[in-house]
Amino acid sequence: MRHTRRSFFQWTAGAALLAAGRSWGALAADAAQAVGAGLTEVDLYFVAEATRRSVPRVVRSEDQWRQQLTPQQYHVTRQQGTERAYTGRYADHHEHGVYRCVGCGTDLFHSDTKFESGTGWPSFYRPVAEGNVGTHVDRAWGMVRTEVHCARCEAHLGHIFPDGPPPTGLRYCINSASLEFAPLVAGKEETHG
Ligand SMILES: [Zn+2]
Numbered sequence: 001m002r003h004t005r006r007s008f009f010q011w012t013a014g015a016a017l018l019a020a021g022r023s024w025g026a027l028a029a030d031a032a033q034a035v036g037a038g039l040t041e042v043d044l045y046f047v048a049e050a051t052r053r054s055v056p057r058v059v060r061s062e063d064q065w066r067q068q069l070t071p072q073q074y075h076v077t078r079q080q081g082t083e084r085a086y087t088g089r090y091a092d093h094h095e096h097g098v099y100r101c102v103g104c105g106t107d108l109f110h111s112d113t114k115f116e117s118g119t120g121w122p123s124f125y126r127p128v129a130e131g132n133v134g135t136h137v138d139r140a141w142g143m144v145r146t147e148v149h150c151a152r153c154e155a156h157l158g159h160i161f162p163d164g165p166p167p168t169g170l171r172y173c174i175n176s177a178s179l180e181f182a183p184l185v186a187g188k189e190e191t192h193g
Contacts, residue, residue, distance in 0.1 A: 040056055041055065041056060042054065042055060042057050042151050043131055044107070045107065045129030046107060047098045047107045047110060052129070055152065057152055058103065062078065065077075065078050065103070069103070075177075076156060076177040076178055077102065077156050077177070079156075080138075080140070081156070083121075085120025085121060088121065088175060090176040090179055091122055093114075093122070094114075095181065095183055096112075097111050097184040098128065098181070098182050099174075099180070100180045101150040101179070102179055103153040103178075104150060106152045107128045108157065108174075108179065109122075109172065109179075110128050111184075113125050115165055117164075117171055119173060121174060121175065121176070123174070124174065125164045125167070126172070127148075133148050133150065134148070134149050134150075134151045134154070135148050138159065145159045146160040146161075147159055148174075156178065157172075157175065158173045158174040
């Protein structure tokens with residue numbers, strides 16, 4: 001449980017920084033500006049190393065994505081698709097580790113934040129760090145939803161809903177097809193950093 005507590009403190013520290021200066025909306029606007037300005041680096045948190053560092057953005061052509069990904073992974077991550085409920089490989093998955101972006105390997109969600117939502121999609125109450133994902137307002141299908149994507153390669157992951165459990169009250173409803181699970185040896189993250 002020790003790493004859970006530490007993760008929470010890291011998150012709390014991040015939230016405090018956000019509260020002190022920037023809102024989620026401002027951060028999203030910054031991210032959009034960064035893309036517009038052609039910035040090539042993105043600041044990410046790495047779970048196994050318990051550290052942040054800047055890495056190059058991942059930008060590939062549609063043909064390159066098609067070659068790298070399965071048809072379903074491509075449809076979900078590059079065409080804003082949604083897998084059918086209860087069909088994804090991580091909807092009922094309970095190992096200890098990190099769920100990474102299938103497109104670029106960015107750490108996205110820790111298994112400690114996964115919960116049973118009963119929706120048929122992997123559900124988390126927060127990402128490993130606020131900067132590892134980006135959001136924008138999605139008005140498709142006559143609904144107003146918050147879309148969430150990988151901050152490094154912009155792979156579509158799913159949507160965020162305000163009906164999650166404490167401590168955030170958020171439900172990150174994520175497609176299994178967007179994720180690649182990487183197990184962590186219990187306690188490994190405590191020996192780093
Ligand atoms: Zn990615």
